[in-house]
Amino acid sequence: MHKQEVTIYDVAREAKVSMATVSRVVNGNNNVRKETRERVEEVIKRLHYQPNAVAQGLASKKTTTVGLIVPDLTNLYFAELSKGIDDIALLYKYNIIITSIENRLMKEDQVIQSLLNKQVDGVIYMSNRLPDEAAEAFKRTDTPVVLAGTKDNRAEFPSVTIDYKKAGTEAYNLMYNDGKRKLALVVGDPDAVVNSDNRVTAYRKFVKDHDISEEHIYTNVNDYSDGYNLFSQLEKDGIDGVLVTRDSTAVGILNAALDAGKKVPEELEIITSSATQIASVVRPALTTVKQPLYDIGAVAMRMLTKLMNNEEIDDTHIVMPYELVKKQSTLNS
Amino acid sequence: MHKQEVTIYDVAREAKVSMATVSRVVNGNNNVRKETRERVEEVIKRLHYQPNAVAQGLASKKTTTVGLIVPDLTNLYFAELSKGIDDIALLYKYNIIITSIENRLMKEDQVIQSLLNKQVDGVIYMSNRLPDEAAEAFKRTDTPVVLAGTKDNRAEFPSVTIDYKKAGTEAYNLMYNDGKRKLALVVGDPDAVVNSDNRVTAYRKFVKDHDISEEHIYTNVNDYSDGYNLFSQLEKDGIDGVLVTRDSTAVGILNAALDAGKKVPEELEIITSSATQIASVVRPALTTVKQPLYDIGAVAMRMLTKLMNNEEIDDTHIVMPYELVKKQSTLNS
DNA sequence: TTGAAAGCGCTAACAG
């Protein structure tokens, strides 16, 4: 980036007005006579003038840029959330700086700090654990943050989620009604709030309420191969119905089951709680707790625009509807 | 973003040096006495000083930010490319502004212009068609661009790809050797260079060289349902072997075939040329032209860092190796 | 090795 070829100053000179006036027409300020506006616009077009957003940012203290913090770009769960965010961001003319934080060369709070140094106007956070250092940095810079599809420990930050407890209970009920009694829960990070305080709690309650003697919670099962490898353990434990948080994990379990000659859903029911593309293209297609991922992202971004605008927010913890979609991995008797 | 709490000026005052000196230690300039440096560093830490990247950008004319232009975030093909880009970007301390351009409320070149206005130091472009307006805007602002997994019409811009022709030919050969004679090609945008000049050309040549009388090229087949719906046409046309550019499309064809009771690969062979996660989790798993997506992204980003640094580049059109991975959707006799 | 000072390109009072 060498010296910018045409600046607001050139336009001002050429249109015989002050920079202030050019700035006004660029920003759609109404206090400009029609003729003046048109003259300036003509010059802008002729000179191919484009405002330097960095200079605008420095002067106005607004960058019209929001940060997205996501564990992994190649996880469709986050990609679909991001799509909803992206569409609303475009609508409100925000650009997106995306930062992934899993398996990284750098520590998470360093990456987040570098994002904040870029003076983003707001942040949408999607990882299921919010480190204290990050929370502090957000507060220190006074940057609005919205959690999408996740929660923090103390419900300090606004969030958009579904009712994970209720969804879990509904899933267990489905399997229970199909006659399954050896129900299991498979999650990734057991300490993430959405898991510990919600999914695990719901599972424990269900088990207790239905006089099921054993608890089967499998943790730190994070991807396809983790799921695939877990299957033998499930079989050993006699599991006949399992709720899995991640699609790819669920598909891993499914494929391992099929490879082992196990019948799904007759001998093993599988429900996944993400409902990304991958859950619907495998055969048998997976029964899912269908989270409205796109909408969660969109609503989170809309909420963030309000926060960045200092508008009033009536509800800072939005709970979106979900749907239990019955496919071929449950009997649905 | 209210007035920044602690600036370089505060640090200077507190450390009893000039802003220039603080700037030097922040930027690792060696021309600072050791004691001075340590004193400044102590103050920086104590005051939680973080440089304002926007101000740095305006003053230095470098934002350490690169733009990513991608059709769709939820397409794993692009997500995996992006991951490679992201890792290398982190390594060189660049942030990423991501911009998706498919089905948008705004025109592509407007979105790109807004990206350029943010003064990104470089751009990685992944869409398979580069509009003239965009190319002009890149040249006008002198912003380095690298194409990842795609090419432009005139090979004006540096690119990182695989040999699509050779890969296609190899795929047809595999099916031909399995005895398939009604071979087809399924692509998305027929006018994209990677398709028109490469995949289609390779297909036509193969057909001609092997005395196959009919050409079967299906275009504008873009997603899972397009693929699913295309199947009946394939069946009508008696196709027994098909090369598909997109994974999701290929899976659509696969599922439609299975639903119709067609045997894959006995009656229909399917090869996909993307090799994302989705191709390997379906059953039968798809034989693929395995593109090194992560590496393509990584190499493209590495090339971009050189361009942004005005370093010499020996080869501006890098061709990466690929691998034809035989799975269950071909006979492999 | 350090500091003074002039910008980078734009916005935002304030005055007229």
Add this chain to the structure above:
DNA sequence: CTGTTAGCGCTTTCAA
């Protein structure tokens, strides 16, 4: 409705 004038927070000569 329009112009003047300070900055925004930092980098970068140029001198010392």
